[in-house]
Amino acid sequence: MKSWSDGLLKLVAKCNNFELPGSSKNSCLPFIVSGQQVGLVREDILEHLRPYTDVFEIQHTNHGQSNGCVTPGVYLLDKYQSVEERNEVMKYVLDDLRRKNGLVSLRGWRNETYDIRCKRSDPMMMKMERSGCCLFGTIQYGVHINGYFYDKDGQLMMWLGRRSKTKPTYPDMLDNMCAGGLASDLGIMECAIKECQEEASVEDRYLKNLKSVGCISYCYEDSRGVHPECQFVFDLELSEDFEPNNTDGEVGSFSLHTIEEVKTLIVSEEFKPNCALVILDFLMRHGIVTPDNEPNYPYLNEMMHFPLQSTYLTFGDCCENSQN
Amino acid sequence: MKSWSDGLLKLVAKCNNFELPGSSKNSCLPFIVSGQQVGLVREDILEHLRPYTDVFEIQHTNHGQSNGCVTPGVYLLDKYQSVEERNEVMKYVLDDLRRKNGLVSLRGWRNETYDIRCKRSDPMMMKMERSGCCLFGTIQYGVHINGYFYDKDGQLMMWLGRRSKTKPTYPDMLDNMCAGGLASDLGIMECAIKECQEEASVEDRYLKNLKSVGCISYCYEDSRGVHPECQFVFDLELSEDFEPNNTDGEVGSFSLHTIEEVKTLIVSEEFKPNCALVILDFLMRHGIVTPDNEPNYPYLNEMMHFPLQSTYLTFGDCCENSQN
Numbered sequence: 001m002k003s004w005s006d007g008l009l010k011l012v013a014k015c016n017n018f019e020l021p022g023s024s025k026n027s028c029l030p031f032i033v034s035g036q037q038v039g040l041v042r043e044d045i046l047e048h049l050r051p052y053t054d055v056f057e058i059q060h061t062n063h064g065q066s067n068g069c070v071t072p073g074v075y076l077l078d079k080y081q082s083v084e085e086r087n088e089v090m091k092y093v094l095d096d097l098r099r100k101n102g103l104v105s106l107r108g109w110r111n112e113t114y115d116i117r118c119k120r121s122d123p124m125m126m127k128m129e130r131s132g133c134c135l136f137g138t139i140q141y142g143v144h145i146n147g148y149f150y151d152k153d154g155q156l157m158m159w160l161g162r163r164s165k166t167k168p169t170y171p172d173m174l175d176n177m178c179a180g181g182l183a184s185d186l187g188i189m190e191c192a193i194k195e196c197q198e199e200a201s202v203e204d205r206y207l208k209n210l211k212s213v214g215c216i217s218y219c220y221e222d223s224r225g226v227h228p229e230c231q232f233v234f235d236l237e238l239s240e241d242f243e244p245n246n247t248d249g250e251v252g253s254f255s256l257h258t259i260e261e262v263k264t265l266i267v268s269e270e271f272k273p274n275c276a277l278v279i280l281d282f283l284m285r286h287g288i289v290t291p292d293n294e295p296n297y298p299y300l301n302e303m304m305h306f307p308l309q310s311t312y313l314t315f316g317d318c319c320e321n322s323q324n
Numbered sequence: 325m326k327s328w329s330d331g332l333l334k335l336v337a338k339c340n341n342f343e344l345p346g347s348s349k350n351s352c353l354p355f356i357v358s359g360q361q362v363g364l365v366r367e368d369i370l371e372h373l374r375p376y377t378d379v380f381e382i383q384h385t386n387h388g389q390s391n392g393c394v395t396p397g398v399y400l401l402d403k404y405q406s407v408e409e410r411n412e413v414m415k416y417v418l419d420d421l422r423r424k425n426g427l428v429s430l431r432g433w434r435n436e437t438y439d440i441r442c443k444r445s446d447p448m449m450m451k452m453e454r455s456g457c458c459l460f461g462t463i464q465y466g467v468h469i470n471g472y473f474y475d476k477d478g479q480l481m482m483w484l485g486r487r488s489k490t491k492p493t494y495p496d497m498l499d500n501m502c503a504g505g506l507a508s509d510l511g512i513m514e515c516a517i518k519e520c521q522e523e524a525s526v527e528d529r530y531l532k533n534l535k536s537v538g539c540i541s542y543c544y545e546d547s548r549g550v551h552p553e554c555q556f557v558f559d560l561e562l563s564e565d566f567e568p569n570n571t572d573g574e575v576g577s578f579s580l581h582t583i584e585e586v587k588t589l590i591v592s593e594e595f596k597p598n599c600a601l602v603i604l605d606f607l608m609r610h611g612i613v614t615p616d617n618e619p620n621y622p623y624l625n626e627m628m629h630f631p632l633q634s635t636y637l638t639f640g641d642c643c644e645n646s647q648n
């Protein structure tokens with residue numbers, strides 16, 4: 001069990017590598033739209049944004065101005081005032097960057113937009129192409145569904161998906177039964193139902209069991225950019241005769257596992273890390289991983305709920321405080 | 325629903341007031357035992373510790389020393405090397421402070437010790453009288469049990485306890501069905517079972533349903549001191565014919581509520597705040613509060629899992645980093 005416990009520590013570290021010493025955290029600039037921080041831009045990505053002087057103002061040093069405090073940041077110019085104007089100019093920048101082909105992330109273009117906000121409860125500032133979000137370090141939201149059942153012997157079984165080999169990110173890796181990003185204009189339960197239907201052909205008689213059970217949050221960075229993410233988690237209790245069937249080509253295959261097998265798989269290299277975290281949360285909520293059998297229980301729990309909404313996007317607060 | 329939602333924001337703010345602007349957070353000194361930070365001491369409490377020059381060394385400013393970095397802090401003198409020596413000297417200090425009668429917290433002397441560690445997974449450094457822990461801002465652990473059932477119409481019902489009028493803290497306020505601090509030398513499930521038996525006379529046939537479902541963490545301060553707390557949460561599904569019955573005098577009375585009544589009560593002034601947070605976690609895990617019906621869902625979730633283990637006791641890390 002010691003090595004499994006170590007595997008869990010590695011897992012939460014991987015999902016939160018932006019918080020570890022040596023990350024780019026301290027050299028990122030806040031991305032600011034209309035006085036609100038909505039993301040973080042890494043130095044290597046900043047270089048790609050410099051040419052767009054008619055779109056962004058880049059401030060490197062802290063200095064006072066007659067009209068208030070100016071802190072370092074990448075500022076979307078205030079002339080883009082409406083949501084529509086911002087959508088349009090960000091689309092122009094990302095299309096142009098994609099054409100130049102210098103950014104890994106944009107090679108996985110999704111043709112799907114995410115809503116950009118400061119906190120989740122704040123008004124929408126603009127929409128942005130999904131593959132561009134990590135360039136600006138905006139919080140991305142998604143839904144993940146744990147598909148499970150108790151077999152006739154009372155044994156807990158879980159369905160896992162294996163991602164299609166053609167997925168732009170984490171191809172061929174193990175995943176939750178269904179999951180997906182929260183596209184613009186979709187409700188969260190609505191999005192979860194859609195993923196269950198499209199990815200696993202879950203019928204209505206099971207969908208009534210779909211239950212919202214929490215969310216996890218974490219922040220990692222990789223060659224693509226910075227990824228602060230919040231995943232809304234759903235449990236879906238199935239019965240032994242159900243078998244998932246993919247219709248949208250996003251899942252390569254499904255496999256059924258005992259919970260002991262699942263425990264081994266989530267600390268293996270073949271599991272997409274954030275999906276493994278969703279399962280760790282499941283194991284804790286279902287009394288399988290407990291504070292008595294896992295010494296790092298409080299730490300793991302905290303690192304699965306990293307405070308993105310309160311301590312990550314602090315630019316606005318910082319500015320507010322300096323004005324007091 | 326707007327005002328209920330505001331009530332939840334007030335609740336998480338109350339439980340995390342140590343993180344709010346204007347708190348004593350930035351003026352506290354770390355409490356250090358054998359090179360490890362195990363707590364935080366507030367300025368008003370520091371004055372009471374000053375006379376004990378044979379027990380603590382108090383450093384106010386950062387300065388280098390030949391044998392490594394010395395950062396500001398309240399250091400338990402290194403001559404108290406063993407757990408037994410530390411237990412003894414801390415008992416001496418707290419007994420003496422209690423006799424002087426200048427600290428509110430010690431008027432609620434418990435005669436019960438807590439294990440003091442840096443992180444939960446670290447070795448125990450010493451034991452400390454429960455009412456003294458908030459003077460040194462050490463993390464306190466406890467167990468909370470949600471007692472609930474579905475009635476014959478399928479309606480979710482929950483038992484609440486009302487704290488005895490003679491409790492030293494939060495007398496006569498609403499509480500979870502059972503809860504208690506994690507005393508030294510008790511396992512966590514063991515402690516939860518004990519509380520169920522002593523506080524509510526739960527019989528074995530129900531105790532088999534007791535399920536570990538997560539933990540919440542937060543940090544607040546009050547006139548007594550600083551309270552970083554982690555509560556291990558348990559769900560206990562009961563049946564309609566069960567009725568809790570207190571045997572240890574800690575609970576004044578029990579009452580049974582629909583979940584709608586519980587929702588109203590947790591944002592009222594008569595609920596002990598951390599117990600209300602335990603119920604908010606229950607409402608989220610059971611699909612009653614969802615990201616579709618609660619705009620601050622991610623924020624609330626994050627503030628119920630404040631990272632005490634990783635970002636609160638950072639003295640040791642800080643020292644390690646400065647040595648790299």
